[in-house]
Amino acid sequence: MRVVALQQGYHCNGVEGRSRGGAGAALGGASPMASCSGMCRAQVSLVSPLVSRRGSDWYGGELAQGRVGQLGSRGRSRGMGMPRAMLQWNRKPELAGEVPRVVVITSGKGGVGKTTTTANLGMCLARLNFKVVAIDADVGLRNLDLLLGLENRVNYTAMEVLNGECRLDQALIRDKRWTNFELLCINKPRYKMPLGFGGKALTWLVDALKKRPEGQPHFILIDCPAGIDAGFITAITPAQEAILVTTPDITSLRDADRVTGLLECDGIKDIKMVVNRVRSDMIKGEDMMSVLDVQEMLGLPLLGVIPEDSEVIKSTNRGYPLVLKNPPTLAGLALEQMAWRLVEKDSMKAVMIEEAPPKRGFLQGLMGGK
Ligand SMILES: Nc1ncnc2c1ncn2[C@@H]1O[C@H](COP(=O)(O)OP(=O)(O)OP(=O)(O)O)[C@@H](O)[C@H]1O
Numbered sequence: 250m251r252v253v254a255l256q257q258g259y260h261c262n263g264v265e266g267r268s269r270g271g272a273g274a275a276l277g278g279a280s281p282m283a284s285c286s287g288m289c290r291a292q293v294s295l296v297s298p299l300v301s302r303r304g305s306d307w308y309g310g311e312l313a314q315g316r317v318g319q320l321g322s323r324g325r326s327r328g329m330g331m332p333r334a335m336l337q338w339n340r341k342p343e344l345a346g347e348v349p350r351v352v353v354i355t356s357g358k359g360g361v362g363k364t365t366t367t368a369n370l371g372m373c374l375a376r377l378n379f380k381v382v383a384i385d386a387d388v389g390l391r392n393l394d395l396l397l398g399l400e401n402r403v404n405y406t407a408m409e410v411l412n413g414e415c416r417l418d419q420a421l422i423r424d425k426r427w428t429n430f431e432l433l434c435i436n437k438p439r440y441k442m443p444l445g446f447g448g449k450a451l452t453w454l455v456d457a458l459k460k461r462p463e464g465q466p467h468f469i470l471i472d473c474p475a476g477i478d479a480g481f482i483t484a485i486t487p488a489q490e491a492i493l494v495t496t497p498d499i500t501s502l503r504d505a506d507r508v509t510g511l512l513e514c515d516g517i518k519d520i521k522m523v524v525n526r527v528r529s530d531m532i533k534g535e536d537m538m539s540v541l542d543v544q545e546m547l548g549l550p551l552l553g554v555i556p557e558d559s560e561v562i563k564s565t566n567r568g569y570p571l572v573l574k575n576p577p578t579l580a581g582l583a584l585e586q587m588a589w590r591l592v593e594k595d596s597m598k599a600v601m602i603e604e605a606p607p608k609r610g611f612l613q614g615l616m617g618g619k
């Protein structure tokens with residue numbers, strides 16, 4: 250019942266999925282949108298998403314079965330279910346939209362997985378043969394280089410390029426595993442946001458990447474700092490699309506809602522969300538919001554759902570992106586699926602998964618008992 254209602258709302262609001270539902274009401278804040286663009290946000294009353302979820306409205310069956318997002322994929326595969334998803338293994342994703350796609354990965358709240366998402370999405374896209382440049386716009390607390398294991402190779406940064414001390418290609422660090430992936434850091438670690446560095450400077454860098462003689466990248470991913478101050482404004486300035494990373498907790502959601510309003514004010518219409526660190530056991534126990542709850546509150550199309558996975562932390566500490574791990578992990582598969590959706594401008598639906606019926610015993614089965 251709840252899913253039907255959500256899906257209807259979702260479709261009504263089109264591919265962008267911009268119902269911008271009850272977040273303002275549910276999260277208890279004045280809608281940033283109301284003052285920005287005058288867009289009306291329906292007052293959906295979500296009392297508490299953790300109440301009223303007995304047994305059915307949890308997300309996790311797909312994660313547990315390692316087919317994250319495939320059943321719920323929208324667009325091309327809508328209504329096709331598993332066969333289509335299985336066919337995906339035999340095809341390459343078709344790049345939608347104009348090249349280069351400049352995508353900012355943001356969240357509002359810190360520590361929810363922006364850098365993890367940027368590093369892994371970037372690697373997946375490179376593995377799918379797209380040229381990728383990842384910009385670490387988290388100037389003061391950069392760590393994208395660490396996650397990628399490239400920290401020892403950062404000799405020049407964007408600041409030296411802007412000061413005319415080196416060329417742009419000298420500041421771009423090419424990954425040895427996937428040479429079509431490059432990293433650009435803005436500044437040396439622990440430096441504060443340099444004076445004069447802002448949205449215009451970042452836009453200049455993005456334009457310079459577009460004009461490179463060896464050809465422009467297909468994707469420019471910008472890892473945004475936490476918060477909504479100058480660093481955030483700088484990071485979103487050149488972007489045309491945004492990936493909003495959130496965890497299923499109320500503080501992260503409130504920040505995500507605020508950031509969505511600011512992105513929309515800045516003219517970024519293409520916003521998709523990623524729900525990270527999802528734990529199906531907690532959702533089942535009604536101790537964590539389900540992905541449906543999150544989607545209902547933020548009203549954004551869903552790019553992907555990443556389960557809580559200790560492998561993520563291990564890969565962070567080793568400087569080896571999770572998606573390169575063989576055999577793949579659940580979180581790695583989820584990130585790979587997200588990369589596909591990003592390429593094709595697709596999104597997925599959070600689906601309601603009923604509790605699996607209790608297993609029948611052998612004798613019960615023979616006798617046709619229930
Ligand atoms: N799905 C996950 N499962 C387990 N741990 C995770 C997951 N996603 C992220 N983490 C861990 O959470 C921590 C924060 O992640 P990350 O640095 O990507 O967040 P961030 O949003 O970029 O943080 P900041 O706002 O400080 O830049 C890291 O230690 C990372 O390993």
Ligand SMILES: [Mg+2]
Pocket residue numbers: 363364365387392472473
């Ligand atoms: Mg980060």
